[in-house]
Amino acid sequence: MSATTTSPSTTGAAKPSVHTGAGGVMNKRRGTIATVVMLLLALLWLFPLLWALYNSFRSYSYTQTNGYLSFGGWTLDNYQNAWSRGNFGLHLKNSLLITIPAVALTLFLSSMVAFVLARFSYRFNLTLLGVFLAANLLPPQALLIPVFKMFREIPLPTFMSESGTMLNSFWALILVNTAFQMGFCTFVLSNYMKTLPYEIYESAQLDGASVWRQYWQLTMPLVRPALAALATLQVTWIYNEFFWATVLISRGDKLPVTSALNNLRGQFFADTNLVAAGSIIVALPVLIVFFVLQKQFVAGLTLGSTKG
Amino acid sequence: MAIATTKRRSKGSTRRVEKRQSTRDRLVVIAMVGVPTLLVIWLVWLPALASVALSFTRWNGFRLSGIEWVGTQNYKDIVSIYPPFWPAIQNNLIWLVFLFVLPTIGGILIAVVLDREMRGSRFYQTAFYLPVVLSMALVGFIWQLFYSTDQGLLNAVLGTNIDWYGDPDINLWSVLGATSWRHTGYIMLIYLAGLKGVDASLREAAAVDGAGEVKTFFHIILPVMRPINMVVLVIVVIESLRAFDLVWIINKGRNGLELIGALVAQNVVGEATRFGFGSALAVIMMLISTVFIVIYLRIVFREERR
Numbered sequence: 091m092s093a094t095t096t097s098p099s100t101t102g103a104a105k106p107s108v109h110t111g112a113g114g115v116m117n118k119r120r121g122t123i124a125t126v127v128m129l130l131l132a133l134l135w136l137f138p139l140l141w142a143l144y145n146s147f148r149s150y151s152y153t154q155t156n157g158y159l160s161f162g163g164w165t166l167d168n169y170q171n172a173w174s175r176g177n178f179g180l181h182l183k184n185s186l187l188i189t190i191p192a193v194a195l196t197l198f199l200s201s202m203v204a205f206v207l208a209r210f211s212y213r214f215n216l217t218l219l220g221v222f223l224a225a226n227l228l229p230p231q232a233l234l235i236p237v238f239k240m241f242r243e244i245p246l247p248t249f250m251s252e253s254g255t256m257l258n259s260f261w262a263l264i265l266v267n268t269a270f271q272m273g274f275c276t277f278v279l280s281n282y283m284k285t286l287p288y289e290i291y292e293s294a295q296l297d298g299a300s301v302w303r304q305y306w307q308l309t310m311p312l313v314r315p316a317l318a319a320l321a322t323l324q325v326t327w328i329y330n331e332f333f334w335a336t337v338l339i340s341r342g343d344k345l346p347v348t349s350a351l352n353n354l355r356g357q358f359f360a361d362t363n364l365v366a367a368g369s370i371i372v373a374l375p376v377l378i379v380f381f382v383l384q385k386q387f388v389a390g391l392t393l394g395s396t397k398g
Numbered sequence: 399m400a401i402a403t404t405k406r407r408s409k410g411s412t413r414r415v416e417k418r419q420s421t422r423d424r425l426v427v428i429a430m431v432g433v434p435t436l437l438v439i440w441l442v443w444l445p446a447l448a449s450v451a452l453s454f455t456r457w458n459g460f461r462l463s464g465i466e467w468v469g470t471q472n473y474k475d476i477v478s479i480y481p482p483f484w485p486a487i488q489n490n491l492i493w494l495v496f497l498f499v500l501p502t503i504g505g506i507l508i509a510v511v512l513d514r515e516m517r518g519s520r521f522y523q524t525a526f527y528l529p530v531v532l533s534m535a536l537v538g539f540i541w542q543l544f545y546s547t548d549q550g551l552l553n554a555v556l557g558t559n560i561d562w563y564g565d566p567d568i569n570l571w572s573v574l575g576a577t578s579w580r581h582t583g584y585i586m587l588i589y590l591a592g593l594k595g596v597d598a599s600l601r602e603a604a605a606v607d608g609a610g611e612v613k614t615f616f617h618i619i620l621p622v623m624r625p626i627n628m629v630v631l632v633i634v635v636i637e638s639l640r641a642f643d644l645v646w647i648i649n650k651g652r653n654g655l656e657l658i659g660a661l662v663a664q665n666v667v668g669e670a671t672r673f674g675f676g677s678a679l680a681v682i683m684m685l686i687s688t689v690f691i692v693i694y695l696r697i698v699f700r701e702e703r704r
Contacts, residue, residue, distance in 0.1 A: 138529075269442055273438075340667075377531065
């Protein structure tokens with residue numbers, strides 16, 4: 091583990107919130123101004139979520155008679171109504187069935203490519219990295235038509251997809267999300283793997299370890315911090331994915347929760363408190379992931395962006 | 399959306415010469431690279447090429463025999479007789495410029511202030527990047543609480559009766575306001591990480607030379623962070639080109655909220671499926687983004703080669 095813990099670049103990226111004040115200390119008056127401005131801005135930033143939370147606990151009839159700027163009318167009914175009307179149980183389950191396999195597959199496939207890119211220097215290395223990275227940056231809308239058409243033509247047995255085709259199946263979303271996210275993960279993981287000391291591979295080779303063993307039993311345990319960070323980030327990204335789910339899934343009961351929002355907006359339109367409760371329900375899984383794994387989330391975002 | 403410049407290779411990593419690779423090992427390597435590569439080629443690169451080919455055709459998307467070659471007719475139609483195209487281009491440009499002016503500059507300023515010994519810095523950071531974990535669609539949903547005509551907070555406070563999401567004269571700006579909420583935190587995060595990488599001795603040297611903080615920032619810090627600046631540039635361009643979720647959830651990208659991404663989707667999942675025409679729009683998107691992808695890859699590979 092020494093490679094990952096002593097490398098300044100990786101530790102720096104993993105702990106952005108532990109701060110040493112590289113920017114120096116401000117003088118007192120400017121410090122006070124900065125604190126006040128930051129405090130106000132931070133509260134402004136938190137306000138939309140707090141406002142949603144606040145209104146999600148208030149009854150529609152109370153806010154109708156007293157106006158939205160009132161205080162009171164506490165109830166839990168909005169959550170119950172939103173849950174049943176929005177069919178959140180089903181949609182959250184769909185999201186789970188898409189997100190978990192997609193994240194696992196993305197990390198598995200991209201770690202294999204990353205391993206080969208970091209471990210060997212073939213001539214095609216840069217090209218390959220380019221193929222994956224550029225794919226990650228292409229606007230998905232630009233590929234929509236061929237993908238849509240292709241998925242409609244690919245039959246799946248009914249036990250895999252009730253619709254009988256790739257369209258309207260979770261497989262479509264798992265594969266599309268995986269194909270798109272691999273670029274970022276491959277890039278981050280191969281950079282991370284390059285910081286591992288070459289000597290461990292030399293001795294592994296002397297011991298007769300196969301390439302697969304060097305990947306699975308030697309490298310993967312060593313890059314666990316990066317995998318954890320990427321997993322957290324990918325869970326939020328794929329859970330939040332809206333475009334592909336919207337266009338590839340036309341059956342309402344198959345939609346993941348983020349895209350199901352589209353249907354809900356019409357149903358909830360008249361009742362802002364229901365909108366608030368629905369928003370909180372949808373936000374809750376990612377907010378929990380975020381607060382529990384905050385460090386990993388930030389590390390994941392910054393892993394790719396910092397120069398070592 | 400990925401962000402990435404690179405970490406430098408550790409020393410000695412260039413001597414990765416392979417000897418004694420058995421046939422089995424070679425096959426394993428081929429499989430490890432091959433399977434993921436085939437997936438990307440199948441679901442990204444082939445569709446990209448197919449979009450280009452389809453853009454020169456007229457096709458309702460049913461039988462393959464129904465494909466009709468029309469040359470550049472789709473492109474001509476798009477720029478001349480397709481009403482939402484120019485508004486979409488304009489809106490995408492406004493989106494781009496706006497993201498640069500407000501969330502990007504705002505995010506950088508916040509990052510610079512937070513990159514100090516400041517009490518509660520962690521709380522502020524959390525507050526700013528909390529929206530980054532939410533989906534853009536959910537952001538639109540939450541901001542409905544401000545923008546709703548009769549029950550929204552804005553109208554209640556201002557005493558007005560404005561349809562913030564519906565009025566074609568202002569809805570783009572309402573949407574951009576909601577977008578900024580999420581985007582600012584994202585930029586702040588990237589810059590905070592970048593600022594942490596700036597050598598402290600640079601600042602000290604500047605201070606010794608008597609440079610003020612503002613001068614130090616513009617003449618020392620920003621130039622040092624050039625790779626980060628470029629990454630942010632690419633992110634903003636690509637994000638604004640891809641923008642889709644918010645407008646789709648509001649009105650499927652019509653009535654003041656036209657965006658190229660939404661127009662492509664309209665031609666496929668709407669009632670009238672015009673695959674050739676939609677593909678031409680898609681190719682226009684792809685061409686614009688290719689310019690920035692190339693810039694981005696050049697930055698990455700320059701670092702990689704070092």
